[in-house]
Amino acid sequence: MQRECMEQLRCQVCAQPARTDEGCLFLAGPDEVHPNDAVVPTAQPPVCIHHARIAAEQCPHLQGRPTVFLAQSAPLYGVIGTLYQYTDGGLQALPATDQDALPHGHPGLRWYLTSQRIRRLRAYTIINLNDLPPA
Incomplete structure (x- = not known):
């Protein structure tokens, strides 16, 4: 919503x-x-x-x-969400930082699970x- x-x-x-x-x-x-x-x-x-x-x-x-x-x-x-990284064990969420918001077009968005x-x-x-x- x-x-x-x-x-x-x-x-x-x-x-x-x-x-x-x-x-x-x-x-x-x-x-x-x-x-x-x-x-x-x-x-x-x-x-x-x-x-x-x-x-x-x-x-x-x-x-x-x-x-x-x-x-x-x-x-x-942009969006607020959680940044993930790919590891040998699969996808892993990275710890939250002050940079929780990413602007549209940011290269990191492909590893980002958007919440808002x-x-x-x-x-x-x-x-x-x-x-x-x-x-």
Whole structure:
């Protein structure tokens, strides 16, 4: 489901299109991103305007106080997963590193078992959840 929602910009709650005339809403947990970052990576699919408040209230990761991004540009970037290597004993997972995310086109992707897609929020505005129109 994460892959389809990320690829098609569908709401992670209802799987309906999440795009509005102003862009797509993405939620991040408190202290997860710095508001001054020019590019914000996310593995969380967008939410539609009708489910933004519900997601913020019910998702434990967001702690009821998410950073809300209204993104006008959020291209697919790459994937999160596990890197494998071929050994005499067969395929073996390598220990996780800080480089768990690989961009599309990376030569190591052929040895990578993908678990999530990543988008990079590039043109966005941080908005207040209370400023959204009622659902």
